[in-house]
Amino acid sequence: MSSILIKNGLIVDGSGKLPYKGDLLIENERIKTVSDMSLPDSAADEVIDACGKVVTPGFIDIHRHCDAKPLNDPSFADCMIKQGITTTVVGNCGISMTPAPASLDGAKEMYKFHEPVLGPIEAGLVTTYDDYLKAIEKVSMPLNFASMVGFGSVKISIKGFADTPFTKDELKQAYDTIDNALASGAAGVSVGIMYIPECYTKTEEYAEILKAVGKHHAVVTAHIRGEGDSMVQSVKEIIEIGKKAGCAVEVSHFKSCGMKNWRKDIHTAIGLINDARAQGQDVSCDFYPYEGGSTSLTTMVPPKFVAGDMKKALEKMGTEEGIEEFRQLSSQTFDDWDNFAITLGWDRILISGVTKSHNRKYINKNVAECAKEFGFKDDAEFVCKLLHDEDGNVAIINLSMCQDDIDTVAKLPYSTIISDAIYADTDTPHPRMYGAFPKAIREYVVERKMLSLEQTVNKMTALPASRMKLQDRGLLKEGYFADVNVFDLHEFRDNATFAKPTLPATGLYKCIMNGHVVLSGGEVIKTDAGKVIKVKR
Incomplete structure (x- = not known):
């Protein structure tokens, strides 16, 4: 003892x-x-x-993308422990290591697509959620580690990147996959409705498949369909999905992107959440304390351009015809997809991660700067040629939010603090990987006195533990x-x-x-x- x-x-x-x-x-x-x-x-x-x-209590980060790190980087948790993070939950934004396609080529394609978020993964390492659990249980774990299953990975494992609806058999297969993962101890299910191929999934399909989450009294965390012009409608959609599926809902990294939407849409969306909560529905949200987000550059590619085949889309970007098609589509608005090239502008998209040494000259420069400085015809040509050369493996930081909106979300009694750290293979990650939790204490408690210490700690401990049903932690x-x-x-x-x-x-x-x-x-x-x-x- x-x-x-x-x-x-x-x-x-x-x-x-x-x-x-x-x-x-x-x-x-x-x-x-x-x-x-x-x-x-x-x-x-x-x-x-x-x-x-x-x-x-030790801090709990329920939204991090270090899914593969226990298997390939023994020191991955040092930057977390120095922040006081003792527990993390991975498998967010619809992106998880498993389930993976059974074929090696299919698994390679999925892992390549996920690489700007999860980092490099050896294809064929694991296929099912149980495989993943067995693999991480074999290594020395530097912190407490739970995982959700990503709906996007479920869909890719069944349908690849197809833009077609689920068939009846595929609906059952997706339901059973999620049901089995939750029965094995998955912390919940994440959706990344903005991402390909999930963006092709209809509200009704989500509601039907996610009834498995309701069966297990678990939570769905949601990277919603749009965080810009369509943010309010997207919040309404995930509330509807949760209601029909009979499950709790967490709006991931809740924010309003695009300058014309600032200080306005966030209040409308909060009203929708508060109304749902008043009617007894379990809806909450989380946020990170930064004005910039981080993701893959492929999220800036219109789904219409991809047309259900990411590999073909990346190949097409290497042709003049493909560049022109991208140029035209990236200058249009869409009812069912937020075009950040318009709502933010390419000058607010920073290149933060690449894999090839000759592209490192673009790091920490925005797209507009890169296009002008390095002699590209325009922003569209630069984006296409970079994505084509990198096979889609480009990480970005998008300067998409305003502090007033972040503060509004931070003050909600049901909002939790996260990092949303992504693990692209780069030495210039988003600073939230190294500092999100102490930043919240320094900024909100000590300097700005916006929240009390006990409120802020609650958002990092008991609140996320309760949301994920992490037994005997957070207090x-x-x-x-x-x-x-x-x-x-x-x-x-x-x-x-x-x-x-x-x-x-x-x-x-x-x-x-x-x-x-x-x-x-x-x-x-x-x-x-x-x-x-x-x-x-």
Whole structure:
């Protein structure tokens, strides 16, 4: 038996209740006692003096894209632990490693398409959700790790990138795939309705297939169909899907993109969510504390151009005819797809990740700059030739949001904080990979005093744990797993910026995971204290 006593800290227990000075006793992997009375040093093998410091539950990031990292990067969690993140949930935005097509060529195509988000993956490594669980259970896990199943991966595994409706047999196959994954412990199902090939899926098809989620009393997290001009209608759609499927809904990275939509549409969409909640429907949202998002450049390609065949579309981009077709389509608006080339403009799309060395000259420059500086005819030609050369593997940062809208979402009592970190193979990622959680504390609590410390911690701990039904996590409570952070409120901070995105967070004094000290003095000292979480309902 091992035990740790944390003394004299300001306990912020994750519930949202007011902080209080107290002690916390850990035995083995669980919290034994939380008290506002002083406990004797003799009660534990190790004593941590937290005088002048804050003691919180370990932070929980329920939206991250490090699905493949446990299998190919042993140090992937260092930047998370330094932020105080002790638990993460992957498989977001409809994108997950499994299910994968049974054929090797099909799996390669899917993983290549997902690479700007998940990073490189060895095709044929896993095929089913159970395969994935077995694979990650074999490696030393540096943090607690749960996974959803992505609807986009389900669809690709069954239909490839086809733009045709599900047949009756395919509907059943998709339902059964999701049903089996949830029965195996998946944390939920994510949809990426904006992404190809999900954008071809109708509302009714989603509702029918996702009844499997309702059966298991699980959650659907949604990268909605549009976050720009069609954002309000897209929020309405996912609420309708959740209602028909009988499942909880989380609007992922809730935001309003496009300058003409700022300070307006977010309030209308919140009204829709509040109305649904008032009628008893379980609807919530999450957000990251940055004005720029990050995704794949392929999301800027009109679905009409792709026409259900991404491989052919990328080949077509290498021809003059294809470039002209893209030029024409990217200058049009669509009722069922947000064209960020118009609502944002190419000058707000930064190239953040490529795979070929000769394209690194474009990194940290926007599309308009690249087209002008490197002699392309126009933005459309640059985008086509880059995507063709990289086989679609280009990551971007889109400067799409305004601070007022972010603040509005942050203040919602049901909004949780996420990072939405993507793992393109690049040394210039979005800074949220390294700093989202301490940034929220520094900015909202310390500097701007927009939220209280207890509100902000709640959005990082108990609220996301409850949303994903992560049992016995997210609170400093007797019997709960001992995931604990200790830090000085004014020293704990993010350092990553868009100019210097890989600077790690600093100022975390101690991080404890399942009863083990994994970080001390700002450095990660243990990398195998995590658990693979199978959600039980």
